[in-house]
Amino acid sequence: MTIQTRRERERAERERLIVTAARELAEAEGWDAVTTRRLAEEIEYSQPVLYSHFKGKGAIMAAVAVQGCADLADELRAARTAAGSAREALAAVGGAYTAFARRRPALYDAIFTLPVDLPFATPEAPAALQDAFGELLQAVEPIAAEGEDTGLLTETYWAGLHGLVTLMRSGRLPEEAHERRLALLIGHFVPQGMD
Amino acid sequence: MTIQTRRERERAERERLIVTAARELAEAEGWDAVTTRRLAEEIEYSQPVLYSHFKGKGAIMAAVAVQGCADLADELRAARTAAGSAREALAAVGGAYTAFARRRPALYDAIFTLPVDLPFATPEAPAALQDAFGELLQAVEPIAAEGEDTGLLTETYWAGLHGLVTLMRSGRLPEEAHERRLALLIGHFVPQGMD
DNA sequence: CTCCTATCCCTAGCGCCGCTAGAAAACGAG
DNA sequence: CTCGTTTTCTAGCGGCGCTAGGGATAGGAG
Structure with a gap:
């Protein structure tokens, strides 16, 4: 029993190692640099070992995405709970979301952009994932107008944030006006009487 | 002189052929299927010929994107000019934009998603590209509030549409609620007194 | 008609990718 | 020590974007 458990522990540790290496490599040099050969070299095992843990490269990226999403959820929660009014909470969450996307683009891509x-x-x-969405939901809920579906409204707000981030990061929107666009988006999601 | 012009004409024709083949292949089987080998086979020339016309695969995709964007601009214009009120125009353009993205995903990706x-x-x-943005701009302009930068507001609306489309197409937002999300987005961009 | 030159295009191949089959090595049990 | 199992590695497959270098070919000169 102890031998078995030791092996399982070591395997789990190595799995963590793979995911961590993938994340660090992606954050340092972008996902293009994350190849199975490079990753194998990084963890000091041969390529096929990766496939004994994950179905393929996509599964490794998915693991990185899930792990990264926990970070995002934390940052969203911190921003939301630190805010005062409902409007401030919505703005804080929106700001934290886009800041995360800009600060950790590789992670953001794994979660929200790449086909994983x-x-x-x-x-x-x-x-x-549900936690992160839940944070958005809690920030949106107080500003939903009567009769509006909170979930759908959250999804729509999220889409706005996501669009801003992806278009900017791909060079299709100029960076320098980001804050003003974000403010416009937020402003249009807060009901008239509340700002 | 005539020989020279004939050759140039033939070259131009072949270039059109390449772009068309790339677009059709992408629309039929997705961009993953568009490899230089496959493309060469399709146009019945060898691979290196592609590189005598374009710097690389990315340049071919960019050409497809520009060509496709003209289609998009046409559809946006048609939607906008057919609409009655300012609110209807905004909704019509938003609907036409997302419809284009869903109907011609490969084209949409070339224009707005892939790193080209x-x-x-x-x-x-x-x-x-400027035409397509201009259509959005003309639809947004009448609904801009006093003191709002029309260009920035258009970019923000565009980002909302883009976010809805990309999140839905990657399976991150359920398809069936698309119209309701779109309506929410539009509703939040139309000033209170105007709907 | 022949030869030369310049242009064009193709064959072949480089280094890389994700992934996998099958050999080799390491390890625990008897 | 030997055997069977489990783990890990070597080697390789087919495909990718891209390019070097060698013919084929077509147009002008004699």
Whole structure:
């Protein structure tokens, strides 16, 4: 029993090592630099070892995405709980979201951009994803108008943030006006009487 | 002189052929299927011929993007001019934009998603891109509140549309609620007194 | 008609990718 | 020590974007 458990522990440790190496390499040099050969070299094992832990490169990226999403959820929560009014909370969460995307682009891409098949808008979605969305939801809920579906409104606000971030990061929107665009988005999601 | 012009004409024709083949292949089987080998086979020339016309695969994709963007601009214009009120125009343009993205995903990706280095928010941007943005701009302009920067507001609305489309297409937002999310976005961009 | 030159285009191949089959090594049990 | 199992590695497959270098070919000169 102890031998078995030791092996399982070592395996789990190595799995962590793979995910961490993938994340660090992606954050340092971008996802293009994350190849299975490079990753194997980084963890000091041969390539096929990766495939004994994950189904393929996509699964490794998905693991990085889930792990990164927990960070995002933390930052969103911190921003939301530190804010005073409902409007401030919405703005704080929006700011934290876009700041995360700009500060950790590789992580953001893994979670929200790259075609990595994670279940998203379903109960089977990883807890970290649901947590992050939940933070947005809690920030949006107080500013929803009567009769508005809070979930849908959150998704729409999220889409706005995501659009701003991706268009800017791909060079399609100029960086320097980001804060003003973000303010416009937030302003249009806060009901008239509340600002 | 005539020989020279004939050759140039033939070259131009072949270039059109390449771009068309790339677009059709991408629309039929996705961009992953568009490899230089496959493309060469499609146009019945060898691979290196592609590189005598374009700097690389990215340049071919950029050409497809520009060509596709003209289509998008046309559809946006048609939607806008057919609409009655300012609110209807905004909704019509938003609907046409997302419909285009869903109907021609490969084209949309080439224009707005894939990392293809085209100048965007500058005067050197291709005319088709500026036209498409101009259509959005004309739809947004009438609903801008006093003191709001129309350009920035358009960019923000655009980001909202783009976010909705990309998150939905990557499976991160459920398809079936798209119209309701779009309506929410539009509703939040129309001033209170105008709807 | 022949030869020369310049242009064009193709064959072949480089280094890389994700992934995998099958050999080799390490390890625990008897 | 030997055997069977489990783990890990070496080697390689097919495909990618891209390019060097060698013919084929076409147009002008004699």
